Amino acid sequence: MSTLSTRAGAAPYTKLVLRVYDLWVVLISNNYGWRCNRAHFSDLYRQHIGHRHLEVGPGSGWALANIDLPADIELTLLDLNANSLDHTASRLNLSLTLIEHDVLLPLNASVDKFDSVAINYVLHCLPGEWSTKATALTNLARTLTPEGVLFGSTVIGVDQNFSVLGKVLMFAYNKFGVFGNRRDDLPGLRRVLSERFEHVEVTMVGNVALFVARRPRRHARASP
Numbered sequence: 058m059s060t061l062s063t064r065a066g067a068a069p070y071t072k073l074v075l076r077v078y079d080l081w082v083v084l085i086s087n088n089y090g091w092r093c094n095r096a097h098f099s100d101l102y103r104q105h106i107g108h109r110h111l112e113v114g115p116g117s118g119w120a121l122a123n124i125d126l127p128a129d130i131e132l133t134l135l136d137l138n139a140n141s142l143d144h145t146a147s148r149l150n151l152s153l154t155l156i157e158h159d160v161l162l163p164l165n166a167s168v169d170k171f172d173s174v175a176i177n178y179v180l181h182c183l184p185g186e187w188s189t190k191a192t193a194l195t196n197l198a199r200t201l202t203p204e205g206v207l208f209g210s211t212v213i214g215v216d217q218n219f220s221v222l223g224k225v226l227m228f229a230y231n232k233f234g235v236f237g238n239r240r241d242d243l244p245g246l247r248r249v250l251s252e253r254f255e256h257v258e259v260t261m262v263g264n265v266a267l268f269v270a271r272r273p274r275r276h277a278r279a280s281p
C-alpha cells in the first residue's frame with residue numbers, strides 16, 4: 058500500500074542498488090557527504106534494540122547484519138519496497154515477519170506491540186513538511202509498548218554546512234524525489250518527536266540528526 062507521492066522515496070532501491078548500498082551510502086555518503094560515520098548508527102542499535110523489534114525502511118539491512126542481535130529477537134521488517142525486505146531477509150539467518158507498507162499509512166492495529174522501532178534514513182526520503190512526515194511518527198508511536206523506544210536518524214536540510222559531496226547529493230536527491238528534506242529543520246524534528254513522546258534526545262553528528270524517543274504520549278498511543 059502506498060500513496061503516489063511516497064513512491065519516489067522508495068523507488069531507487071532496486072536489487073542492483075542494494076548490492077552497492079553499503080559501499081555508496083554507508084561508507085562513502087556517510088563519511089564524506091553527511092560526515093557521520095556508521096559507528097554512530099551501530100551504537101544506536103546496540104543501545105536500544107529490544108526483544109520485539111520493528112525495523113522501518115531496512116534498505117540493505119546493513120545495520121542489522123553487522124551487530125550482535127539479541128538471541129531471542131523477534132524481528133519485523135516494514136518497507137514500501139519489497140526489494141529492501143527481500144535483500145535484508147537474505148542477509149539475516151532468522152525467521153522474520155515482512156510487511157510491505159507505506160509508513161505514512163496506519164499500521165494494522167492487530168499486530169502485537171514492539172519493544173523497539175528503528176527508523177533510520179527514512180524520514181528524509183518522505184515527501185512534504187514535518188507535519189506530513191510526523192504521520193509516520195504517530196503511526197510508529199502507536200505500535201510501541203508504553204516502555205518502548207523509537208530510535209533513528211535523518212539528514213537535516215536547513216541551516217547545514219554541507220561538504221561538496223553533501224551539496225551535490227542534496228541537490229540531486231531532492232530534484233528526483235529520492236529525498237524530500239530541503240525544508241527539514243532541527244527544531245521541527247525536535248517538535249514533532251516531543252509532541253508524540255515524553256522523553257526525546259536528538260544529537261547532531263555532521264548533518265545527521267540521531268534521535269531516541271521514549272514513552273509515547275497517551276494521545277499518540279490512542280487509535281484514531
Ligand SMILES: C[S@@+](CC[C@H](N)C(=O)[O-])C[C@H]1O[C@@H](n2cnc3c(N)ncnc32)[C@H](O)[C@@H]1O
Nearest residue numbers: 066067114115116136137138141159160177178
Ligand atoms: C535510505 S534507505 C535507509 C536504509 C537503512 N535504514 C539505512 O539506515 O541505511 C530508505 C529505506 O526506506 C524505504 N522507504 C522509503 N519511503 C518509505 C515509505 N514511505 N514507507 C516505508 N518505507 C519507505 C526505502 O524503500 C528504503 O528501504
